[in-house]
Amino acid sequence: xxxxxxxxxxxxxxxxxxxxxxxxxxxxxxxxxxxxxxxxxxxxxxxxxxxxxxxxxxxxxxxxxxxxxxxxxxxxxxxxxxxxxxxxxxxxxxxxxxxxxxxxxxxxxxxxxxxxxxxxxxxxxxxxxxxxxxxxxxxxxxxxxxxxxxxxxxxxxxxxxxxxxxxxxxxxxxxxxxxxxxxxxxxxxxxxxxxxxxxxxxxxxxxxxxxxxxxxxxxxxxxxxxxxxxxxxxxxxxxxxxxxxxxxxxxxxxxxxxxxxxxxxxxxxxxxxxxxxxxxxxxxxxxxxxxxxxxxxxxxxxxxxxxxxxxxxxxxxxxxxxxxxxxxxxxxxxxxxxxxxxxxxxxxxxxxxxxxxxxxxxxxxxxxxxxxxxxxxxxxxxxxxxxxxxxxxxxxxxxxxxxxxxxxxxxxxxxxxxxxxxxxxxxxxxxxxxxxxxxxxxxxxxxxxxxxxxxxxxxxxxxxxxxxxxxxxxxxxxxxxxxxxxxxxxxxxxxxxxxxxxxxxxxxxxxxxxxxxxxxxxxxxxxxxxxxxxxxxxxxxxxxxxxxxxxxxxxxxxxxxxxxxxxxxxxxxxxxxxxxxxxxxxxxxxxxxxxxxxxxxxxxxxxxxxxxxxxxxxxxxxxxxxxxxxxxxxxxxxxxxxxxxxxxxxxxxxxxxxxxxxxxxxxxxxxxxxxxxxxxxxxxxxxxxxxxxxxxxxxxxxxxxxxxxxxxxxxxxxxxxxxxxxxxxxxxxxxxxxxxxxxxxxxxxxxxxxxxxxxxxxxxxxxxxxxxxxxxxxx
Numbered sequence: 001x002x003x004x005x006x007x008x009x010x011x012x013x014x015x016x017x018x019x020x021x022x023x024x025x026x027x028x029x030x031x032x033x034x035x036x037x038x039x040x041x042x043x044x045x046x047x048x049x050x051x052x053x054x055x056x057x058x059x060x061x062x063x064x065x066x067x068x069x070x071x072x073x074x075x076x077x078x079x080x081x082x083x084x085x086x087x088x089x090x091x092x093x094x095x096x097x098x099x100x101x102x103x104x105x106x107x108x109x110x111x112x113x114x115x116x117x118x119x120x121x122x123x124x125x126x127x128x129x130x131x132x133x134x135x136x137x138x139x140x141x142x143x144x145x146x147x148x149x150x151x152x153x154x155x156x157x158x159x160x161x162x163x164x165x166x167x168x169x170x171x172x173x174x175x176x177x178x179x180x181x182x183x184x185x186x187x188x189x190x191x192x193x194x195x196x197x198x199x200x201x202x203x204x205x206x207x208x209x210x211x212x213x214x215x216x217x218x219x220x221x222x223x224x225x226x227x228x229x230x231x232x233x234x235x236x237x238x239x240x241x242x243x244x245x246x247x248x249x250x251x252x253x254x255x256x257x258x259x260x261x262x263x264x265x266x267x268x269x270x271x272x273x274x275x276x277x278x279x280x281x282x283x284x285x286x287x288x289x290x291x292x293x294x295x296x297x298x299x300x301x302x303x304x305x306x307x308x309x310x311x312x313x314x315x316x317x318x319x320x321x322x323x324x325x326x327x328x329x330x331x332x333x334x335x336x337x338x339x340x341x342x343x344x345x346x347x348x349x350x351x352x353x354x355x356x357x358x359x360x361x362x363x364x365x366x367x368x369x370x371x372x373x374x375x376x377x378x379x380x381x382x383x384x385x386x387x388x389x390x391x392x393x394x395x396x397x398x399x400x401x402x403x404x405x406x407x408x409x410x411x412x413x414x415x416x417x418x419x420x421x422x423x424x425x426x427x428x429x430x431x432x433x434x435x436x437x438x439x440x441x442x443x444x445x446x447x448x449x450x451x452x453x454x455x456x457x458x459x460x461x462x463x464x465x466x467x468x469x470x471x472x473x474x475x476x477x478x479x480x481x482x483x484x485x486x487x488x489x490x491x492x493x494x495x496x497x498x499x500x501x502x503x504x505x506x507x508x509x510x511x512x513x514x515x516x517x518x519x520x521x522x523x524x525x526x527x528x529x530x531x532x533x534x535x536x537x538x539x540x541x542x543x544x545x546x547x548x549x550x551x552x553x554x555x556x557x558x559x560x561x562x563x564x565x566x567x568x569x570x571x572x573x574x575x576x577x578x579x580x581x582x583x584x585x586x587x588x589x590x591x592x593x594x595x596x597x598x599x600x601x602x603x604x605x606x607x608x609x610x611x612x613x614x615x616x617x618x619x620x621x622x623x624x625x626x627x628x629x630x631x632x633x634x635x636x637x638x639x640x641x642x643x644x645x646x647x648x649x650x651x652x653x654x655x656x657x658x659x660x661x662x663x664x665x666x667x668x669x670x671x672x673x674x675x676x677x678x679x680x681x682x683x684x685x686x687x688x689x690x691x692x693x694x695x696x697x698x699x700x701x702x703x704x705x706x707x708x709x710x711x712x713x714x715x716x717x718x719x720x721x722x723x724x725x726x727x728x729x730x731x732x733x734x735x736x737x738x739x740x741x742x743x744x745x746x747x748x749x750x751x752x753x754x755x756x757x758x759x760x761x762x763x764x765x766x767x768x769x770x771x772x773x774x775x776x777x778x779x
Contacts, residue, residue, distance in 0.1 A: 030063025332359025357384035378403035401431035470494035531558025538565025555581035584612030610636035673701030685711035
C-alpha cells in the first residue's frame with residue numbers, strides 16, 4: 001500500500017476492498033517457500049484454493065504446504081534467517097511464558113500508572129494553585145512598579161534637565177548683565193579719558209601755537225629775515241626747530257623713509273645735511289628697487305650705488321631695466337644678496353649671469369622671467385646657487401629639456417621650493433621628468449599660458465615631487481581629471497585653474513578624497529563643473545577661498561549642499577560671478593551658515609532680487625560685496641545700508657537703482673551715505689539716474705571713501721566729478737551713454753533684442769576686477 005499513497009483514491013479503495021495486498025502476500029510467500037517447477041500452474045492452483053476458502057479467512061501462509069511451514073523461532077533471530085532457514089533452534093515454552101509474563105506486566109504497569117495519574121486527584125493541588133497565584137500577583141505588582149518607576153524616572157530626569165537649563169540661562173544672564181555693566185563703566189571711563197586727553201592735547205597745541213606765533217612776531221619786529229636767505233640758513237641761525245624730524249628715534253625715521261621710492265629717497269637726501277644723514281641709514285639700502293626709476297636712472301649711478309652699499313644690499317629689483325652688461329656685472333659686488341629680480345631685462349645674457357653667480361652665492365630668490373637665457377645659465381644654477389629656493393623661468397623659451405637636466409649637477413637645486421615655468425612651451429614630458437629628478441622638494445608650482453601642458457607632464461612631476469602644496473595652471477586647456485588623480489600623492493593646499501573645458505565633477509571627488517587640508521580653490525570658467533562638485537567640497541574643513549566664477553551650471557541645489565557641510569563655517573571668500581542659476585534661496589542659506597564670510601561676489605546673477613539682498617545684512621562679517629548686473633533696486637540698497645562693516649560695494653549695471661516716482665532725488669544713495677560711514681570702495685558705473693546730489697551725500701556721510709567709479713553716469717556733471725576727485729584717492733568718471741551690451745539706454749529703460757547689436761566672434765569684453773580682490777594671493 002505504501003506505493004499507492006500517491007495513487008488515485010478510487011484505485012486505493014479497489015485494492016483494499018478486494019484484499020489485493022493480502023492475496024499477493026500469500027502467493028508470494030508460497031512461491032518463496034515451495035519453489036514449484038511450474039510457477040504458473042502453482043499460482044493458478046493457489047488462486048482457486050483462495051477463491052474456495054474465501055478472502056476473509058486468508059492468511060499469509062495459506063499457500064505453503066504444511067510440512068514446509070516455518071517453525072517458531074527465537075525473537076533474537078532475523079527474518080532473513082527465518083525465511084531461508086539458516087538457524088534450526090526453536091523457542092522453548094519457558095522462554096515464551098517469561099516473555100509473555102514480562103510483556104503483560106509491562107502493559108499493566110504502564111496503563112495502571114497512567115490511570116492513577118488521571119483518576120486519582122492530586123492531594124496538594126490547592127496548595128500548588130495558591131502558590132502559583134501568589135507568584136502571579138507578585139509578578140504583576142513588580143511589572144506595575146517597574147512601569148510606574150520608569151514614568152517617574154523620565155519625569156524626574158526631564159525636570160532635572162529643565163532646572164539645569166534654567167540655571168545655566170540664569171547664570172548666563174547674570175554674566176551677561178555683569179559684562180554689560182562692566183563694559184558700560186569701561187566705555188564711560190574710556191570716553192572720559194579720551195576726551196580728557198584730547199582736551200589736554202588741544203590745550204597743549206594751542207599753547208605751543210600761541211608761543212610760536214609770539215616768537216615769530218618778536219623775531220619779525222627785531223630782525224626780519226632777508227628774502228634771499230634760504231630756509232636752511234634760517235634754521236641754522238635760529239637753532240634746530242622743535243618739529244625737526246631728525247629728533248625722532250632712528251627706528252622711527254627708518255620706518256618713515258622705508259615707504260619712499262629710490263627717487264624720493266635721493267631727493268630727501270638733498271634737503272639738508274641732517275636729512276642726508278637720515279637717508280644714509282644702512283637699513284634703508286637693504287632693498288633697492290631700480291625698476292620704478294628705470295627711465296631716468298643712469299648706469300653710472302647704479303654702479304656707484306651698488307659699490308657703496310654692496311655689503312648692505314639684500315634685495316635688488318631690475319625688472320624691465322635696459323642696462324649695459326658692465327652694469328649687470330656690478331651686481332656681483334653684492335656678496336650678501338638674497339633676492340634678485342632681472343625679469344624683462346633684454347640685455348641680460350648668459351655671460352652676465354656667470355659674473356652674477358660667481359659673486360652672489362647666497363641668492364634665495366631669482367627671477368629670470370622673459371629673458372634670453374639659454375642652457376648655459378641653467379648649468380650655472382646648481383653650481384653657484386646651492387641654497388636657491390625660489391626660481392622663475394616664465395617665458396624663457398631659449399633653454400631646452402637638456403638645460404633642465406643640468407639642475408641635478410653638483411649639489412643640485414634640491415632646496416628649490418617655488419618654480420614658475422609659465423609660457424615655456426618648449427618643455428616636453430622629458431623636461432618635466434628632468435625637473436622631478438632634480439627638484440624633489442618643490443612645494444609651489446606655477447605653469448600659466450602653457451597650451452602644450454598635458455596630463456603626462458603632471459604625472460612626470462608628481463612621481464617624485466610629492467611635497468607640492470599649490471599648483472597654478474591658468475591657460476592650460478589640455479589638463480583633465482587625470483592630472484588630479486596623478487597628484488593624489490601630494491598634499492595640495494591651493495589649486496588655480498581657468499578656462500578649462502576638460503575638468504569635470506570627477507576632479508572634485510579626488511579633491512575631497514585626497515586633499516582634506518586644501519584651503520584655496522580657484523576654478524574659473526570651467527564649463528563642465530556642476531552642482532555635484534559643490535557637494536563633493538562640502539566635507540572640507542579647511543577651505544577658506546572658493547572661486548567658481550563663470551561656472552554657469554552651478555545652481556541653488558549645489559550651493560545648498562555645499563553650505564550644509566562643515567566648510568560653511570570656515571569659508572572666507574566666495575566668488576560665484578556669472579553663476580546665472582543662483583537665486584534668493586542661495587543668499588538665505590549664506591546668511592544662515594557663513595558666519596565668517598568677508599568677500600562675496602554675485603556679479604550678473606540675474607535671479608537675485610531685493611528679497612535675497614535683505615539677508616546679506618545678516619552676514620555681519622562681510623567687508624566686500626559685488627552685486628553688479630543684478631536686479632537690486634532702491635529697496636535692496638536701503639537694506640544694505642543697515643550693514644555696519646561693509647567697506648566695498650559694487651553696483652555697476654544695476655539699472656533698477658532709481659528714485660521714487662519720476663523725480664530724481666538720489667534718495668537711495670542718501671540712505672547709503674547716511675549709514676555706511678566706513679565705505680572705502682564704491683562702484684556705481686551704469687547707474688544712469690544718479691545726479692550731483694549723490695556726490696554731496698557721499699562727501700558728508702562716507703568720509704573714508706577711497707575709490708569711486710562712475711562710468712556711464714551721464715547726469716553727474718564734470719564739475720561735481722572734479723570736486724569729488726579731490727576727496728578720494730582714485731576716481732573713474734565717464735558721462736557717456738551706457739554701451740548697448742548693458743541692456744538698457746541712458747534713461748534706464750531696457751533695450752529690445754533688435755536694438756542690441758550682437759558681438760562678433762572675435763570681439764571680447766574685458767572686465768577689470770576692482771582692487772583689494774581677495775582672490776589674488778602671492779605664493
